[in-house]
Amino acid sequence: MLAVVAIVLAAVACALAALALRRTTTRTGGEGVDALPEDVHGLRQEVAALKAESADSLRHLSVVRYDAFGDVGGHLSWSLAVLDDAGHGVVLTSIHGRSEARTYAKSISSWSCEQQLSPEEDEAIEHARP
Structure with a gap:
């Protein structure tokens, strides 16, 4: 990952x-x-x-690692926020399960997203905010 x-x-x-x-x-x-x-x-x-x-460069980064499921440990799941000064960019999330891993990307505009964000994705965005 x-x-x-x-x-x-x-x-x-x-x-x-x-x-x-x-x-x-x-x-x-x-x-x-x-x-x-x-x-x-x-x-x-x-x-x-x-x-x-x-100001347009993607220079605000934050990674949050966590356990997505109770039966899988090691903080192998993660959310990565990559944003510019205005809060435009992307949040990437990888959910690691026992038998598979899935990766998602969500567009961020002005520090918010049209799609529902997980608590970990919200945390990554907040940590990336200057």
Whole structure:
């Protein structure tokens, strides 16, 4: 189960890195560091622009591990919330039973979900909130 979480997080990190590289190359016109402003005002504008861009990144994460069933121990079930600053993202849940495991994904918009959330999913979202 942790391998699935690691793969999902690695894929999200790769996608965010590629997006950041593409945006940086586009903004500087492909000229690299030499094209960056040298004055303090220009640097402040660059910092403000980077902060605005990072608001959309999925950077608020939380994992809640638990026993979904009384006859299965070891906290093998889990809920993972991956959200941006506005509370948009996804909560992934894997329910581990004695003979099978099921995985669910629910979209989160403005820190809430149209579908009913389990207490563990609610807890993961609350822990991910800044």
